[in-house]
Every structure is written in C-alpha cells, then in structure tokens.
Amino acid sequence: MTEASTRDRHLVRSALGIVEQGMAVFPLRPCSKLPALGRGWQDRATRDPDLVRHWWRAAPFNIGVRTGGDSSVLVVDLDAPDRIGLPHGRQVLAEIAREADASIPRDTRTVNTPSGGQHLYFRLPDGVDLRNTAGMLGTHIDTRGTGGYVVGPGSIIQGRRYRVVCAAEPQPLPDWLLDRLRPRAQGRTPNLPMLQPSSAYVAAAVRGEAERVAHAPVGTRNDVLFRAAARLGRFVAAGQLPEADVRSALGAAAAGHVGVSGFDATEVERTIGSALRRATVAGVRSGPHRGRPNSLTR
Numbered sequence: 001m002t003e004a005s006t007r008d009r010h011l012v013r014s015a016l017g018i019v020e021q022g023m024a025v026f027p028l029r030p031c032s033k034l035p036a037l038g039r040g041w042q043d044r045a046t047r048d049p050d051l052v053r054h055w056w057r058a059a060p061f062n063i064g065v066r067t068g069g070d071s072s073v074l075v076v077d078l079d080a081p082d083r084i085g086l087p088h089g090r091q092v093l094a095e096i097a098r099e100a101d102a103s104i105p106r107d108t109r110t111v112n113t114p115s116g117g118q119h120l121y122f123r124l125p126d127g128v129d130l131r132n133t134a135g136m137l138g139t140h141i142d143t144r145g146t147g148g149y150v151v152g153p154g155s156i157i158q159g160r161r162y163r164v165v166c167a168a169e170p171q172p173l174p175d176w177l178l179d180r181l182r183p184r185a186q187g188r189t190p191n192l193p194m195l196q197p198s199s200a201y202v203a204a205a206v207r208g209e210a211e212r213v214a215h216a217p218v219g220t221r222n223d224v225l226f227r228a229a230a231r232l233g234r235f236v237a238a239g240q241l242p243e244a245d246v247r248s249a250l251g252a253a254a255a256g257h258v259g260v261s262g263f264d265a266t267e268v269e270r271t272i273g274s275a276l277r278r279a280t281v282a283g284v285r286s287g288p289h290r291g292r293p294n295s296l297t298r
Helices: 003-020 038-044 049-058 089-099 175-181 200-214 221-237 243-257 265-286
Strands: 025-028 062-066 073-078 110-112 118-123 133-138 141-144 149-151 163-166
Touching: 003 025, 003 049, 003 062, 025 049, 038 062, 073 089, 089 133, 089 141, 089 175, 133 175, 200 221, 200 243, 221 243, 221 265, 243 265
Parallel strands: none
Antiparallel strands: 025 062, 062 149, 073 118, 073 141, 110 118, 110 163, 133 141
C-alpha cells in the first residue's frame, strides 16, 4: 500500500470516527485549515457516514469539525506561546481552574495540534448556545462554539498530524467554564466613581478604558491596566482630566481582579502611578496638547 493511500484511509477513518461520536464534519482543503466547500460549509457539515465516504474518496481532505449547533460540543483551543517566557494556554486554563477550586478534566476528548497546542472537547448542556471567543478566557485560549469549527484529528498541516491523546467522549462542560463563557459572565461594567471630566469625549474615554481593565483576562491584566492609565494620562497632561479621577476610575475597574492569581491592590496602585508618571513626562516634552490626544484616535 502506498504512503498516499495509507494517508487517505487514515483520513476517512478519522472522519468516520468523529461522526460516530455524534459530531458533524466537512472537508477542508488538503493540508489546509480552509473549508473545501466554500461559504456553505456550515449547512453542509454532516454526520452521514455514506456522505463522508463519498467526500473523502474524492481527495485527501483534512477534516473540519463543526462546533456548537448539531454537534453540541464546545472546543477549548489552547495555543502554545510564540516566544519564550509566555505561558501556554493550558497553563492559563489551569490557573483559571484553580481560581474556581477545580482542575482541567483529564478524561475528556483531547487532541494535540501540530503547533504544540491542544483542543479540549466538551459536551454543551441542552439549550445552551455559546459563540466563539478569542482571548476572552485568557492569553492563548480561544473557544469554538456555534458558528465555528476546528481542524479534526487525522488532519495534516505542514507534514504534521493532529493526534488524539485522549480518545474519551467529550465530557460535560465544567460549570466553572460555563459560568465564564455565558454572555452575562463576560465581564461587568464597572461602577465608576462620580467624575467631572472636561468633555463628553473624555468621559467616554474613561469609561472605555475602565471597561477594558475590568474585562482583562488573566495574564494580561497588568499590561491592560498600564496601557489604560497611560492613555488617560495624556488627558491629565493636557489639563483635561484630574489625576485623582484617573486613579479612582481605574482603581474601581481593577477592583474585581484584586485577590485573583496574586493580583493585589498594591500592584494596581503601582501600575497606575507608573503609567501616569510616564504620560506626564511625555506630555511635558511634547508641549501643550490641542484637541484629542493622538494615542486615543488611532
């Protein structure tokens, strides 16, 4: 048997195995992540074994697994970092689990990706519809739900295969993940202290930066807070916003993070202060500002 025929048989067997677990599949272009069916892939994804055999006789397609919808699965995509020093998505997810006094399930369907990542498959509760997310849970974590898909095991990218490392059926989505992924749990608008900004534009900027801080995922909070304070610091340097108001607004926005994964009030104050000092120095060097600061209009 030739290498090509062995590859083709492996792909069709893999696609049929996914269908047997109740998930809908569709062909991706050979050695690619792109749908081979064009824009109609969502409606044409199937759990019909005969159609799967028909499709994969035509070409060595990679396998697309439709998430959400009829498949009733949510896939948590844990990416490997692209440079040394950054956390793997699994590390970030483990930290989120610890915050909930839980752990990542080891008995759910798990697929290793060619880039060093992992796909964790979970069964959605009846009547629950979760959409795709990118980075909402944390750094290097995406999720694929209704309207999405993942590359299925058996598929080949750049000569390397997606491999099942836990062949169990998808387990129910843990409550600690469900709570974070429900639309109402994507972050709350912070209750801001009473402010007296110089204009509606400045007020909107404060609200926007505060919401970014309040919703910042674990692993990004300090960076998001610093950037928010630096942006608002431009208004302080221009005399359009009192420094105390920036500290109050961002402090209130960051309050929900205090006590989570070692994030404390001292770090919040230090980060805001550092960013404001930098913005003040930059403002002195560049002279008086007119109109809206450039960093907020990009």
